[in-house]
Amino acid sequence: MNHPGVLIVGQGLAGTVLGWTLEQAGIDWAMIDAGHATAASRVAAGIINPVTGQRWVKTWRIEELWPETRSLYQGMERALGVPLWREIKIRRYWRTDKERRVLQAKCDRGVLAPYVESVNTDHCVLAPAAQVDVPAMLGAARQRWQAEGRLTVGQVAWGKLGQNHSLVIDCTGAAARHGLFAAWPWAISKGEVLRVHAPDLDPGIILHRGHWLLPVARGDAWVGATHEPGVDDTAPTAVARDALLASGQRLTGLNLAPTEHLVGLRLAADDKRPVIGRHSGSSGYGILAGLGSKGVLYAPWLARQWAEHILLGSAFDSTVDILRLNPDNSGPR
Numbered sequence: 001m002n003h004p005g006v007l008i009v010g011q012g013l014a015g016t017v018l019g020w021t022l023e024q025a026g027i028d029w030a031m032i033d034a035g036h037a038t039a040a041s042r043v044a045a046g047i048i049n050p051v052t053g054q055r056w057v058k059t060w061r062i063e064e065l066w067p068e069t070r071s072l073y074q075g076m077e078r079a080l081g082v083p084l085w086r087e088i089k090i091r092r093y094w095r096t097d098k099e100r101r102v103l104q105a106k107c108d109r110g111v112l113a114p115y116v117e118s119v120n121t122d123h124c125v126l127a128p129a130a131q132v133d134v135p136a137m138l139g140a141a142r143q144r145w146q147a148e149g150r151l152t153v154g155q156v157a158w159g160k161l162g163q164n165h166s167l168v169i170d171c172t173g174a175a176a177r178h179g180l181f182a183a184w185p186w187a188i189s190k191g192e193v194l195r196v197h198a199p200d201l202d203p204g205i206i207l208h209r210g211h212w213l214l215p216v217a218r219g220d221a222w223v224g225a226t227h228e229p230g231v232d233d234t235a236p237t238a239v240a241r242d243a244l245l246a247s248g249q250r251l252t253g254l255n256l257a258p259t260e261h262l263v264g265l266r267l268a269a270d271d272k273r274p275v276i277g278r279h280s281g282s283s284g285y286g287i288l289a290g291l292g293s294k295g296v297l298y299a300p301w302l303a304r305q306w307a308e309h310i311l312l313g314s315a316f317d318s319t320v321d322i323l324r325l326n327p328d329n330s331g332p333r
Contacts, residue, residue: 004028006310007165009156012041013134013295014288014302015171016141019150020076021303027310030165031151033142041173043193043264045214045222046132046296047206049090050115056103058112059294060273065301066128072300073132080140084133089117090126093209093251100124129206131214132296169286169306174265176289180279184325186290187268190231192240193224195260196248211247220259223248225293236261268292269325276302277322287322 006022008015011033022029048069050062070085077084094100103124106112117125145151158179161168170176177186199219207213214222223244241261248256269275269290279285288306291298308314318324 004030005166006030007032007161007168008171009033009161009168010171010173010175011138011142011145011151012171012173013044013138013299014173014291016138017072017299018169018171018288018303018306019145020072020141021300021307022310024075025307025311027307029150031145032154032156032161033151034155035153041134041138041264043191043225043262044134044295045193045212045224046134047090047212047214048130048132048294048297049126050129051112051126054099054102056099056106056112058115059297061301062115062297065297068304069297069300070130073137073296076137076141080137080144082133082136082140084137085130086133087128087130088204088206090129090206090208090212091123092126093123093207095209131206133216134296165284167284167286167310169288171288173289174267176267176287180282180285181287181289181322184275184322185270187229187270188232189266189268190228190233190263191225191266192236192244192261192263193222193226194241194244194248194258195262196221196223196245196256196258198248198252198254198256201252207251209247209251211244211251213248213251221248221252223256232265234263234265236263266292271324274298274302274320275322275325276305276320277316280323280326 006027006029008019008029008031011031015031019029019031050059052059073085104119107116107119115126117127142151170179170181172179174188177188197219198221201215201221203215211223216222226240241258245256245258267290272292275290276288277286288302302320305316309316
């Protein structure tokens with residue numbers, strides 16, 4: 001039996017964007033996936049926020065990566081026949097007067113241009129921002145690739161994968177901490193989101209105050225996300241539900257009713273930047289992981305690096321190469 005040279009393990013955000021990118025580059029590949037039961041993609045709202053945090057920091061590489069990111073998702077939505085990309089604004093309400101003063105000072109120095117559209121006594125508006133419908137993308141790609149015989153649903157036996165493929169790329173997210181890359185210095189965190197019924201909201205505005213509220217289809221919205229570093233379980237909690245519900249009600253003034261409660265686990269490196277590259281002890285294995293809350297922005301750039309590495313032997317960007325976590329190249333620490 002003829003096997004494609006590249007096997008992608010995992011069909012979350014990272015694996016899906018990687019598969020799409022390899023396909024567009026003419027690289028033959030296959031995929032195996034066990035499902036999304038605990039994946040971070042379950043709680044991925046797909047928001048690209050240009051300015052984040054209490055210190056109002058411009059998102060890393062936002063200006064460089066925005067055109068490539070938009071082009072990839074718009075291309076996917078045309079090919080898959082589902083809407084994926086929408087440009088949107090973020091209305092962020094002040095939690096403290098210090099937040100407002102810090103932002104205003106940065107605006108006065110011009111360091112956040114062009115992403116702060118307006119500032120008033122109640123809130124600011126950030127734009128352009130965007131949202132990618134990650135669940136729709138995963139579902140449409142999964143349907144297409146299963147029909148083509150490219151994606152197999154099943155559990156992974158790591159010891160046998162390398163027998164039929166020259167390169168196996170781990171895109172399993174949090175599960176990578178149990179696989180061939182288990183010895184690397186990973187951090188794990190738990191995230192919870194709610195889906196609520198919230199009619200009559202402006203679909204072009206994300207509301208934000210500590211938590212965000214994202215209007216989606218049919219009068220529904222997502223509220224999220226919690227962040228619990230070091231927590232390694234996938235049980236939904238009443239504490240998170242109540243906190244998210246209270247945030248959503250403060251943001252909208254509506255009496256919201258939750259319709260779905262989702263939990264996912266996020267994987268991160270020590271420096272919180274994505275991870276890409278080959279296993280230092282076994283070059284037939286690679287990884288694309290640790291995308292974090294800005295994963296929809298970084299996934300196209302990282303996937304392109306893998307395609308160029310496979311086709312041209314190009315080096316990975318040193319800021320995301322897994323070797324930065326292991327600079328002496330002697331194996332995982």
